[in-house]
Amino acid sequence: SKSSSKLGTGLTGMFGGRRLDDDALEDLEDLLIMSDMGAKVSSKITANLAKTRFDKDISDDEIRIALASEIEAIMKPREQVVDFADGPRPRVVLFVGVNGSGKTTTIGKIASKLKEQGAKALLVAGDTFRAAAIEQLTVWGERAGIPVLSKPTGADAAGLVYEAIEKAQREDLDLVLVDTAGRLQNKAELMSELAKIVRVTRKLDPDAPHDVILVLDATVGQNALSQVEAFRHTAGVSGIVMTKLDGTAKGGVLVAVAEAHALPIHFVGVGEKAEDLQPFSASAYAKALVGLGQEETV
């Protein structure tokens, strides 16, 4: 990565030859807060560190490694790669989230991977609201060589999803990836539209949707927690993808999310191209957050 994280930069030179006393711990807690972990989790992690190292001399690198391992311990149980091409047939995967978080792009990236695996998939342009959302998904479908089912802008999204699943069952497809319109979680009307999409899929397959992927933007702050809660409640989120980790934000709020919700994190987005999707790794995420092993790779 080109950048070192804020936390990493902040740590550089901070602890060289310094005793891990109350002042130092406070500085450290501040740095964690600056990575969007939130006040509560930051203070918890700092307290954990203090348990074993309070008043000891500690180097920058030692503190980074210790921090990374605290974070990794929280994130490790959430690390769960998923192979959408496997499992029930047709596997119905719904992508949900707030506006602009990266849903459509993430579907495009996954579609490209699936094509390489030789899976028979169908993309569904369930965002029937936003201008040119259908065209955007269509371009990704063409790139991946996977068909896209759509209806004109303004059509009922739930109806489209119903038809898509019927079609996938009829044609014995491996999976159906459903794009949905971005919606803010506090908008009751839009959230009930999403609930309707979920209900409709169940009519054709009581186990569907098999995956409901919440797409979170790495720049988001504490609002991510409310996003997870609301989308879980409405759509039964089964897993998370975090996008835009290639920018200056390192998505620290994911630690707070992981503390509060036993939801697997499947992938991270690190760019806008098809190949810019990686399986989530607790260790890599923790290291990137504290700026470990990044300077070396410049």
Next chain:
Amino acid sequence: MFDALTDRLGGIFDGLTGRGALSEKDVSAALREIRVALLEADVALPVVKDFIAKVKERAVGEEVIRSVKPGQQVIKIVHDGLVDLLGGEDAETRLRVDNPPSVIMMAGLQGSGKTTTTAKIAKRLSERDKKKVLLASLDVRRPAAMEQLAVLADQLGANVTSLPIVQGQMPAEIARRALQAAKLGGHDVVFLDTAGRTSIDEQMMAEAAEIAKIAQPKESLLVADALTGQDAVETARRFHERLPLTGLVLTRMDGDGRGGAALSMRAVTGLPIKFLGTGEKLDGLDAFDAKRVAGRILGQGDIVSLVERA
């Protein structure tokens, strides 16, 4: 969902009401709560620290000692301090569009709301100010980005048109073509909607700087998501370094986020916040209002009536 600040401060201030004077110790206890509230609202930590220091200076003083309800007085000081930091009650939010064709450049991170905001401001300028507006998408990267702007322009009536799409042109070429078309077409305002970019993508930031150099925009607006966390300062600072920014737009204020990013970005750049995005639809645009945003950040809409009730 969030505790209102008054609830949190309740305990501290209950004890103080009627006593009539605030010691430094009392103020510090209250400010610790305010610090947490601001952090929960996603105000960036360095901004929080500066702000708290200033409030403390003001609070531990005569003003407070003389006031009858010292607790409420601290909240008022905090609120007024936020309004100040956000640019004051009559912050200048008008756009400079008096020299046709005036160029307005839109920039920001991926998915922040640039294209939608372009159409929203165009709608406002054409309907309220009777301007003839040209919209040009310089986003040659994201699938269907240009089509998106064209579709939005079509929804906006005869006074708003979009520059015809020519495949294969580079952003700088499109900018030149847009300026030319605006001159020939007698447009008052021409919008350059740029592709989303991260602030550390050197090539893309250089491209944006080049576009600004060519187009000499009267207004360059950084469009940012109001739900942004601590990264708001980093993004604002880096875009401000590279582009001749003249203002900020915070989108998704219709969410239930507390919008601390507005304060962070304003504090680090000193740029006025011109608009707030309040929905997906093209009428979802409000002129910036510092009091409203301050109340929002503190988790309570109407501070003034609260103070008056006290």
